[in-house]
Amino acid sequence: MGWNDWAHFQCGYTESTILANARALVSTGLAAKGYTTVTTDDCWMQTGRDANGNLQADPSRFPDGMAYVGQQLHALGLKFGIYEDAGTSTCGGYAGSWGHWQQDANLFASWGVDYLKLDGCNLPSVAGQSSEQTYQGAYQQMSQALRATGRPIVFSESAPAYFQGTTDWSTVLGWVGQYGQLWREGYDIATYDANKPNSSRWSSVLTNYGYNNPIHRYESPGNWNDPDFVIAGDGGLTADESRSQLSLWAEMGAPLILSDDVTQLSAASVADLGNSDVIAVDQDSLGHPGYVVSQNGTLDVLTRPLANGDRAMAILNRSGSAVTASTTTTAAGFAGGSGCSFGVRDLWSGATSTTSGALSAAVPAHGTALLRITPSAGCGTTVPRGQLSGIAGQCLDDSGSGTADGNPVIVYGCSGNPNQQWTLPGDGTVRTLGRCLDVPGSATSAGTYVDLHGCDGSAGQQWSYDQAGNLVNPNSGDCLDVYGGGSATGTRTDIWPCGHNQFNQTWSLPQ
Structure with a gap:
């Protein structure tokens, strides 16, 4: 400073x-x-x-x-x-x-x-x-x-x-x-x-x-x-x-x-x-930066883990008009549970409240609400959750919000919708709508399309993330890739040999 x-x-x-x-x-x-x-x-x-x-x-x-x-x-x-x-x-x-x-x-x-x-x-x-x-x-x-x-x-x-x-x-x-x-x-x-x-x-x-x-x-x-x-x-x-x-x-x-x-x-x-x-x-001593939970063109929602187990949630209003923004403690990264409550402090107004999960903030034009969320005892479990953004600012998307095995995973304009909300539960899987990001049949052939599948612990559902921004499937050794280097809405994702800082293989994850 x-x-x-x-x-x-x-x-x-x-x-x-x-x-x-x-x-x-x-x-x-x-x-x-x-x-x-x-x-x-x-x-x-x-x-x-x-x-x-x-x-x-x-x-x-x-x-x-x-x-x-x-x-x-x-x-x-x-x-x-x-x-x-x-x-x-x-x-x-x-x-x-x-x-x-x-x-x-x-x-x-x-x-x-x-x-x-x-x-x-x-x-x-x-x-x-x-x-x-x-x-x-x-x-x-x-x-x-x-x-x-x-x-x-x-x-x-x-x-x-x-x-x-x-x-x-x-x-x-x-x-x-x-x-x-x-x-x-x-x-x-x-x-x-x-x-x-x-x-x-x-x-x-x-x-x-x-x-x-x-x-x-x-x-x-x-x-x-x-x-x-x-x-x-x-x-x-x-x-x-x-x-x-x-x-x-x-x-x-x-x-x-x-x-x-x-x-x-x-x-x-x-x-x-x-x-x-x-x-x-x-200046929080944990030193863990915040990440984007969702963006829809008007509102950006970010969450930041803090050293004492709290979360800081920022809600940016890009528009020229005041809005009332609604989100949840789940979006902030808390797993929640029966009987959980959360103390909420607005860091600009100083107002405090208590919630079981729902969050709301009046955000002026070009303003940003900054909330500090404190879980009650037994509610401190957190799970990284948010959007995966990649090439040209597009988001990883469960096409059509489908949950059937084999549903395509594509890139799409960031909407903040549930089919673009991915969780990383710590077991190597990447999940949305209760399903897993999957290489079908644990294939290892470059160019195999990635889709959504019921979580079964297979090698095709294991992913590791490196500092360069690559989401790697260890089974194949290949990277999650936007097919052909495309960035157009609807372009499918596949696995492909990891290149040198390729824009279509670089992802920002909730972590």
Whole structure:
């Protein structure tokens, strides 16, 4: 948690800007809520290095130098974050770290830096290496250099963002956790425009939520997907949209890195950003991100397991009108049982209630309800349940909601209907409507269509899930595949040899 200048100020900041926002974090109480790392983004340095090859602060922006900034932040009880780039120059054209890994890491440590954001612009081509290999080498070297300083410096990696939309994206997401603690994996959040301060940035929030939520499989304690800055409270979002971003980021376990002008935040925005119940969901010690239960184009329902056995449920209203959303504790992942009851707390209104299973929330336009659900004694059993989304955002679907043996399993637009609700009971099966995802006759021939069948414990009904997003049938060794690489509604699924990050074999599961 913390603050970064970029999304509000871009390069239009100085030493005074950074320190004024740092003091505002303290005076508003946001620092006490956890927003403690203050990061200076691109443009802080000069385009060239000094005679000894060291990075140089821009004297017009930072007349007292970067060590002074670190000292001032530490005196406020805050941590000092700084930006650099793995390439020959930063995205803004300033001196990059390429070939200066240890020198720059040592310099940062001498300045008292606690957090490094390493961007990925302008990496050179290296003979005999793919672009992905070059990026891995660069981030590995900076990680080693930071460790060698002996100073604990949190490492934020931007490498995945440079591969978004390519087949190497999953590969990069698979290795960044070896080197750092968090990583930017996609598009930047829309920046503030002082000339159009109220220009909507809501679509950008939805975009970043949209690419981040399906990849929860890469997140675990100490390793965090970062869908970019929190702009809640800044121009371009309504109050409900701001609370939505906070709710969704908390549900996904995303870093809460604020990028507003903290000195200008309203009292209401400060209260929202400092909502202790929402922050507790985001910072939950279990470190298990939420996943999508259902989407129907209007409502997204997500659930997140919490360390004490509670669940956090987020209900996003994408529409421009208020809705009353209904769901259940079963959808949240609780198995329930006779005599079970559940305490429900609305984390925005503070209202509490008790239910035996039904859940309801009034959700404003572009709003997100965030509920914390506490099971009574004996009701804590949970089962992962939700949609399986894949290529082009299509959902795995029991065609026509049929339950006869051999009913086709296809991809279809996500509807949130029961025939797209799959459970993973922990026995290797994947189930919907009481039936199992099945390779008929436990066949091993590539191209065999997958269908639905009564659960019988056969080898054709066993599935394992890997971090790359493959749902593998161990009996055949093949992957659940959308036939022919298609994404059209109604396309059947089959088993096929697992390829390298094939989009038609990559699935997001409730887990």
